[in-house]
Amino acid sequence: MGSPVYIQIHNEIKKAIEAGKWSVGDRIPSERELAVQFHVSRMTLRQAIQTLVEEGILERFVGSGTFVANQKVQEKMSGVTGFTDLMLAQGKQPSSKTISYHVMSPSLSESEKLKLKDETQVLRMERVRYGDDVPISFEVATIPLEIVEGLSKQEVSESLYRTLEAKKGLVPGHAKQMVSASSASERIAEYLNIKRGDAILRLRQISYLQDGRPFEYVRTQYVGERFEFVLEK
Amino acid sequence: MGSPVYIQIHNEIKKAIEAGKWSVGDRIPSERELAVQFHVSRMTLRQAIQTLVEEGILERFVGSGTFVANQKVQEKMSGVTGFTDLMLAQGKQPSSKTISYHVMSPSLSESEKLKLKDETQVLRMERVRYGDDVPISFEVATIPLEIVEGLSKQEVSESLYRTLEAKKGLVPGHAKQMVSASSASERIAEYLNIKRGDAILRLRQISYLQDGRPFEYVRTQYVGERFEFVLEK
DNA sequence: ATTATATACTGGTATAGACCATGTTGCAAG
DNA sequence: CTTGCAACATGGTCTATACCAGTATATAAT
Structure with missing residues (x-):
């Protein structure tokens, strides 16, 4: 040789x-x-x-x-919508743990992003998302209350997109996403089972219905090492 | 030291x-x-x-x-499509510094991404990009040699896209982008004037011509705190 | 002068050890 | 049971040396 x-x-x-x-x-x-x-x-x-x-x-x-080395979970931005489909498409078992789930008055920022009228209440939930039981992301989702009216907590937290389409005929149109990177805070690091200061991929997404109404504002923090976006343009 | x-x-x-x-x-x-x-x-x-x-x-x-094996570095940018326009749109003065510019054999990864035949040589250049003289990103671009044949260094580094269309009639079609987050290495941190371990937004992009041939593979590391993508889908 | 050949020099590979800074772990003190 | 610290393990750097396979060059033979 x-x-x-x-x-x-x-x-x-x-x-x-x-x-x-x-x-x-x-x-x-x-x-x-x-x-x-x-x-x-x-x-x-x-x-x-x-x-x-x-x-x-x-x-x-x-x-x-x-x-x-880790093979990163990849999110294809074309076609797939929610986290559940994303994981399934990659042969991983999706799961999530709800940290909080409350109806409340929106913050100024939320109200602005969702173009809310005064006095409109919102549902805000915090979740940790897993793929094959490995924490992938921590997300805070804010949804106008009128959108999820009549839906159960399980329906909202397990598969919002499917439920909205099935029960209310609401179909997501486009979305605006803002991506940046930062370091994990102590609290988030704990949820995601990483160290404080570890790299975080930060995604803020405003989703709009086909008629142009914003219906969801999500701030997600992905574990940098375990996640990767794939975009086609 | x-x-x-x-x-x-x-x-x-x-x-x-x-x-x-x-x-x-x-x-x-x-x-x-x-x-x-x-x-x-x-x-x-x-x-x-x-x-x-x-x-x-x-x-x-x-x-x-x-x-x-190299020519001198340091040159100002003036009219590149992506980064330059992006900075100008935000009222910032774009500039860049070429760290290296070299013809070489591609790595396995590069060869794969660009679908190269054996023995094909590539041009690889490393650059630091600035907005208002603040380092924004470090990027490594790899281009098959046949694509840039007959083009000057200035044409390649200042406005590749425009030059390709003007001189060779090659028009970019679509692109595939992969986004993730990681921490800055010692070397990159130095170039970007940040600390080792600071959050980095990592973008890998493969650009294709309209006929589907890949013609550019770029790996960019953005300073997490100084940069944000905005995507519409 | 030309040609062969030996020699010196080049980067490439490999060794066996050493110390460092950092991360992990187990044990002792509280 | 928790906390703090010491001991240990790990990859990162560095030394001094050796031999190898190519390349260049000086030298000897033609």
Whole structure:
């Protein structure tokens, strides 16, 4: 075999991962251990790991170890609407936990985004969303009360889009989205099972019905490491 | 100085090249010589050279030596479609700084995204973009060499889209974008004047011509606090 | 002068050790 | 049971050295 040792080791590790020896998120043995296993020096082993990191197959963290890199959950913005469909489309089991669910007076910002008249009440709910029981996002949704009138809490929180269409004939038209990035606060980090300061993908979305009326204002914080948008334009 | 030795050496060599100590095509001293000059081991010196090779500033040839492979950086932008218009629309003065500009063999990932045949070369350029002299983003653009054949560096970096249409009749069709969030690495943080670990909005975009051929792959890292996408769907 | 060849030099790979900063963990003190 | 801290493990950097496979060049033979 002509290729350098570190390339051979690269291939062996890659094959082992593909064969399922380690799954996504698993920690692989430390550089020192692997160096012994492959009968090479640590520097040579590191070179093999390095090439795998560059390919996005592994991730390294000082003090913690080397891990099989995550495949991110992808959101296709065309076609799919809600979180539930999104997860199902990717073969993941969607679930969510409702943190709060209240009828209240809207904040100034909410009132503005939803073009509410004075005195209109809104439903505000906070949820943590999971894919295969892994926290993906924390979201705050604000909906004018008139939209969800007559719907049960379960219908609203489990599949709002489907219920709206089925029971009220309301079909979402377009949406305006604002995307930015920030760091996780202590509270959010706890809900999402990440560390304070970890990267957060922030999405604010105003959804409009086909007649142009805004019917939902959602602020979502996605775990940066576990989520990815895919947009076609 | 807190940064590793090899980063410091990287910076010194880069500065020396920009100062004109060596010109494009010149051979720089051998690794062994430079190791002595900088009072480090050859392996450490190699690491410094490695980062410069990755940026496309140097080229290495076994048996021959290491050569300067880049043209001088620093140029103002004036009329690019995406970023420039975006900044102007917000009343900000757009500008950019080219970090590297180099023809090379594509990485596996690039080759895949751009659907390249074997042996196809690509142009890769790294840029920092500013709005009112505040760093907004760091981007790496990869373009198949055949697309930019016969175009000047200025044409490519200042207004690729317009030039392609004017000189080659190539019109962009659609694009696929992937958005996620992560934390800033040491290197990127330096370019963007933020702290390591600060929130980064990551955008990967593949642009296609109207006939469906991919012609550009861009990876952009936006400073989370200074940037926001607005999407309508 | 031309051609072969030996030699020196280049970057590429590999070793075996060392120290560092950071992350994890287990144990002792409260 | 919680808290704080010490010990340990981990990847990141660095050293000093060695040998290899290509390249260039000086030297010797033609």
